[in-house]
Amino acid sequence: MKINLQVWRQKNSNxxxxxxxxxxxxxxxxxxxxxxxxxxxVELMHKGEEPVAFDHDCREGICGMCSxxxxxxxxxxxxxxxxxxxHMRSFSDGDTIVVEPWRARAFPVIKDLVVDxxxxxxxxxxxxxxxxxxxxxxxxxxxxxxxxxxxxAMDAAQCIGCGACVAACKNASAMLFVAAKVSHLAVLPQxxxxxxxxxxxxxxxxxxxxxxxxxxxxxxxxxxxxxxSLDHIARLNREYLGAKLTSTNV
Amino acid sequence: MKLESKIPEGPLxxxxxxxxxxxxxxxxxxxxxxxxIVVGTGLAGASAAASLAELGYNVKAFxxxxxxxxxxxxAAQGGINAAKNYQNDGDSVYRLFYDTVKGGDYRAxxxxxxxxxEVSVNIIDQCVAQGVPFAREYGGLLSNRSFGGAQVSxxxxxxxxxxxxxxxxxxxxxxxxxxxxxxxxxxxxxxxDLVVEGGKARGIITRNLVxxxxxxxxxxxxxxxxxxxxxxxxxSTNAMGSNVTAxxxxxxxxxxxxxxxxxxxxxxxxxxxxxxQSKLTLMSESLRNDGRVxxxxxxxxxxxxxxxxxxxxxxxxxDRDYFLERRYPSFGNLVPRDVASRNAKYVCDxxxxxxxxxxxxxxxxxxxxKRDGKKTIEAKYGNLFEMYEKITDDNPYETPxxxxxxxxxxxxxxxxDYNLMTTVxxxxxxxxxxxxxxxxxxxxxxxxxxxxxxxxxxxxxxxGDYLATIGPSDKLPADHPAFKQAEAAVNDQIKHLMSLKxxxxxxxxxRELGLIMWDxxxxxxxAEGLKKAKGLIQELxxxxxxxxxxTGDADELNQALELAGRVADxxxxxxxxxxxxxxxxxxxxxxxxxxxxxxxxxxxxxxxNFAYVAAWEYKGENQPEVLHKEELVFENVKLTQRSYK
Numbered sequence: 001m002k003i004n005l006q007v008w009r010q011k012n013s014n015x016x017x018x019x020x021x022x023x024x025x026x027x028x029x030x031x032x033x034x035x036x037x038x039x040x041x042v043e044l045m046h047k048g049e050e051p052v053a054f055d056h057d058c059r060e061g062i063c064g065m066c067s068x069x070x071x072x073x074x075x076x077x078x079x080x081x082x083x084x085x086x087h088m089r090s091f092s093d094g095d096t097i098v099v100e101p102w103r104a105r106a107f108p109v110i111k112d113l114v115v116d117x118x119x120x121x122x123x124x125x126x127x128x129x130x131x132x133x134x135x136x137x138x139x140x141x142x143x144x145x146x147x148x149x150x151x152x153a154m155d156a157a158q159c160i161g162c163g164a165c166v167a168a169c170k171n172a173s174a175m176l177f178v179a180a181k182v183s184h185l186a187v188l189p190q191x192x193x194x195x196x197x198x199x200x201x202x203x204x205x206x207x208x209x210x211x212x213x214x215x216x217x218x219x220x221x222x223x224x225x226x227x228x229s230l231d232h233i234a235r236l237n238r239e240y241l242g243a244k245l246t247s248t249n250v
Numbered sequence: 251m252k253l254e255s256k257i258p259e260g261p262l263x264x265x266x267x268x269x270x271x272x273x274x275x276x277x278x279x280x281x282x283x284x285x286x287i288v289v290g291t292g293l294a295g296a297s298a299a300a301s302l303a304e305l306g307y308n309v310k311a312f313x314x315x316x317x318x319x320x321x322x323x324x325a326a327q328g329g330i331n332a333a334k335n336y337q338n339d340g341d342s343v344y345r346l347f348y349d350t351v352k353g354g355d356y357r358a359x360x361x362x363x364x365x366x367x368e369v370s371v372n373i374i375d376q377c378v379a380q381g382v383p384f385a386r387e388y389g390g391l392l393s394n395r396s397f398g399g400a401q402v403s404x405x406x407x408x409x410x411x412x413x414x415x416x417x418x419x420x421x422x423x424x425x426x427x428x429x430x431x432x433x434x435x436x437x438x439x440x441x442x443d444l445v446v447e448g449g450k451a452r453g454i455i456t457r458n459l460v461x462x463x464x465x466x467x468x469x470x471x472x473x474x475x476x477x478x479x480x481x482x483x484x485x486s487t488n489a490m491g492s493n494v495t496a497x498x499x500x501x502x503x504x505x506x507x508x509x510x511x512x513x514x515x516x517x518x519x520x521x522x523x524x525x526x527q528s529k530l531t532l533m534s535e536s537l538r539n540d541g542r543v544x545x546x547x548x549x550x551x552x553x554x555x556x557x558x559x560x561x562x563x564x565x566x567x568x569d570r571d572y573f574l575e576r577r578y579p580s581f582g583n584l585v586p587r588d589v590a591s592r593n594a595k596y597v598c599d600x601x602x603x604x605x606x607x608x609x610x611x612x613x614x615x616x617x618x619x620k621r622d623g624k625k626t627i628e629a630k631y632g633n634l635f636e637m638y639e640k641i642t643d644d645n646p647y648e649t650p651x652x653x654x655x656x657x658x659x660x661x662x663x664x665x666x667d668y669n670l671m672t673t674v675x676x677x678x679x680x681x682x683x684x685x686x687x688x689x690x691x692x693x694x695x696x697x698x699x700x701x702x703x704x705x706x707x708x709x710x711x712x713x714g715d716y717l718a719t720i721g722p723s724d725k726l727p728a729d730h731p732a733f734k735q736a737e738a739a740v741n742d743q744i745k746h747l748m749s750l751k752x753x754x755x756x757x758x759x760x761r762e763l764g765l766i767m768w769d770x771x772x773x774x775x776x777a778e779g780l781k782k783a784k785g786l787i788q789e790l791x792x793x794x795x796x797x798x799x800x801t802g803d804a805d806e807l808n809q810a811l812e813l814a815g816r817v818a819d820x821x822x823x824x825x826x827x828x829x830x831x832x833x834x835x836x837x838x839x840x841x842x843x844x845x846x847x848x849x850x851x852x853x854x855x856x857x858x859n860f861a862y863v864a865a866w867e868y869k870g871e872n873q874p875e876v877l878h879k880e881e882l883v884f885e886n887v888k889l890t891q892r893s894y895k
Contacts, residue, residue, distance in 0.1 A: 137372075
């Protein structure tokens with residue numbers, strides 16, 4: 001296949017970036033999208049140019065590291081998949097493909113297609129956990145949890161923290177990410193004791209990081225590689241409202 | 251150097267309890283006076299960092315990824331073992347211990363493995379308390395499955411994403427400690443050296459991967475939780491960033507490397523397709539519970555399949571060779587990983603492999619779908635089938651999957667004593683980074699167990715003994731000459747790499763190294779091939795240090811530079827693996843030496859001469875490493891030929 005790539009190049013967070021065009025031939029349809037970038041980078045290095053920096057690690061759709069905005073869509077044209085799970089057979093010979101980094105104020109560009117997503121870590125640090133020290137847990141079967149609840153928690157818990165929801169949102173809102181964590185712990189009995197404070201603190205941190213508001217367009221859920229449902233945002237809203245009504249913090 | 255394993259005296263089942271009682275404690279008020287460096291934030295690192303911070307120690311945690319949540323533990327699919335015996339099927343701590351020692355082909359320490367089996371039950375409790383959504387039965391209690399050839403159901407799982415959920419549990423505990431200020435987190439930071447002074451580990455040198463800045467971090471102890479080195483083969487199921495650099499540089503500073511040649515080749519991976527391939531994807535081993543492995547009986551038929559002239563579904567039952575079921579009637583498709591992998595290689599060597607490359611075997615669900623219905627199979631494996639289809643464009647409900655073995659895990663690693671301390675006092679190795687619990691072959695669902703056992707339930711006890719001995723004042727300032735010297739050496743290496751301006755990228759050399767390792771030090775090995783590999787690696791090393799090309803600058807994000815440093819270490823490790831494989835003149839577990847096999851082609855151990863851990867000591871640039879032996883003593887388990895017939 002022949003591919004015409006338009007890629008965002010930016011030296012670092014202090015310099016302006018621009019789109020740069022690269023032409024590739026000899027691309028196999030069985031290549032993954034990131035392998036196509038590997039090929040490009042080897043070519044660039046052989047020419048003495050700097051390779052395109054991009055985040056990637058597991059290359060099997062679970063670590064959440066890869067993060068390309070492809071032809072105007074987070075993780076490209078496939079749904080329910082990350083960039084590393086996208087293959088060139090999803091494109092046609094001669095296609096022009098535009099590749100940008102995640103765009104959000106809370107995700108500043110570090111270089112080329114690499115952005116800083118540590119805001120997500122700080123949101124989790126604000127309350128995305130059950131406060132239990134190592135060694136103090138009761139027997140695992142002491143609390144029965146119905147299969148439905150366990151499955152619902154798992155639906156939310158499988159968020160990979162990639163940030164596609166933020167990139168897809170016109171407001172760069174992190175509601176789906178925060179909702180997934182709040183929801184995962186809110187439905188489980190282990191998470192109940194802290195559920196109100198958790199919602200309140202995580203939302204406060206989300207706002208502080210500069211993520212936008214949620215206008216419920218649903219783009220996040222469509223682009224989410226794990227197809228996390230909007231229901232969790234509804235639950236987050238309920239948790240947050242409950243927290244606010246009884247809060248002594250604010 | 252004398253290796254002291256520090257295995258406690260007494261009956262097996264009492265060793266750990268007695269040892270814990272004998273360990274010195276650090277007074278709660280004194281814990282805050284200690285600083286502990288944890289490198290790596292996977293299951294071992296995150297659980298250790300969180301647990302130590304909960305105890306009151308100050309922790310600095312480092313990872314090269316952008317977030318601790320991305321460590322490669324996240325990719326583990328199948329499950330985690332624990333001797334809970336919730337299923338009333340005869341499991342016990344002793345049985346888990348026994349299975350693990352046997353599965354490791356009697357090359358692991360009894361005492362370590364028994365401790366692992368003991369604490370396995372606490373791990374499940376801890377994870378459930380954190381909110382890990384394990385699979386449950388309708389009654390609300392935890393569900394188990396049989397996994398990786400075990401004859402009891404002791405594996406806990408969260409769909410096909412068990413590693414992810416366990417890691418997110420440990421990450422949440424870690425995040426909670428970051429919020430309290432007890433853990434300071436350094437992401438996008440790579441450890442490039444261990445600082446040793448006065449015979450003790452004093453801290454580490456890191457490179458900030460965003461700014462390129464070389465930094466010194468001082469601590470009372472250093473924990474290396476940096477995972478395995480499967481990427482020495484270039485193609486593996488490891489993440490692209492997984493590397494040996496932290497462990498290797500500690501090795502060069504005095505930490506002995508144990509059993510480097512013990513690598514695990516996992517039987518159920520998606521086969522290699524083209525020369526552009528960057529990594530291999532594992533399909534969970536649980537697929538072997540229902541899938542049947544086969545190839546065509548004849549070479550002619552296999553040839554037609556390879557050319558696309560014959561569809562697998564058109565091959566009659568009597569023309570198929572279900573080779574695992576045929577050779578191992580009692581375990582069938584559930585034989586351990588090393589056995590399954592080797593047999594796949596044999597049939598492909600006989601030219602009966604499928605796929606265009608001839609390097610694949612079928613994993614067929616047609617019978618299972620007929621027996622249980624598509625719905626049941628979909629509920630069990632739906633996400634795996636989807637993943638397979640995404641990558642290969644084939645629908646496994648309609649046509650059999652194709653699989654081939656791939657490098658997956660490394661049982662070898664830094665040598666540690668019973669306290670998980672390396673031969674450098676104050677430097678510990680946890681999880682896959684150490685050599686200790688899996689012998690020559692790891693059983694399925696045991697890696698997650700070991701990572702979390704080390705981090706949650708072993709190191710919090712054993713580290714206190716060392717810290718109480720040295721005292722809070724025994725720490726160097728980060729501007730001590732020992733740090734400055736180590737920084738200078740790291741800077742020199744980076745400068746040297748940047749100055750080479752040769753013709754090849756590090757990735758190209760890495761691929762070449764991978765091929766050498768796979769061909770001569772992979773699924774089966776022989777003396778001739780290993781000797782050849784030695785020469786090839788030497789040449790490759792020379793080429794690397796004269797012909798590498800890195801563009802960009804060292805004082806900014808430079809992924810090519812990161813990779814070059816890692817490949818340099820992989821090349822040196824590869825040479826040691828070959829030496830270790832040559833030295834071990836027996837076949838055991840994942841290490842199959844063709845010269846040493848039984849009449850029917852099974853691995854032939856030599857317990858009289860090789861029941862030891864090979865621990866290698868670095869002696870300097872271009873010097874041969876020196877072998878030290880830790881004899882393995884089996885007081886409880888009788889060594890037998892592993893039989894899965």
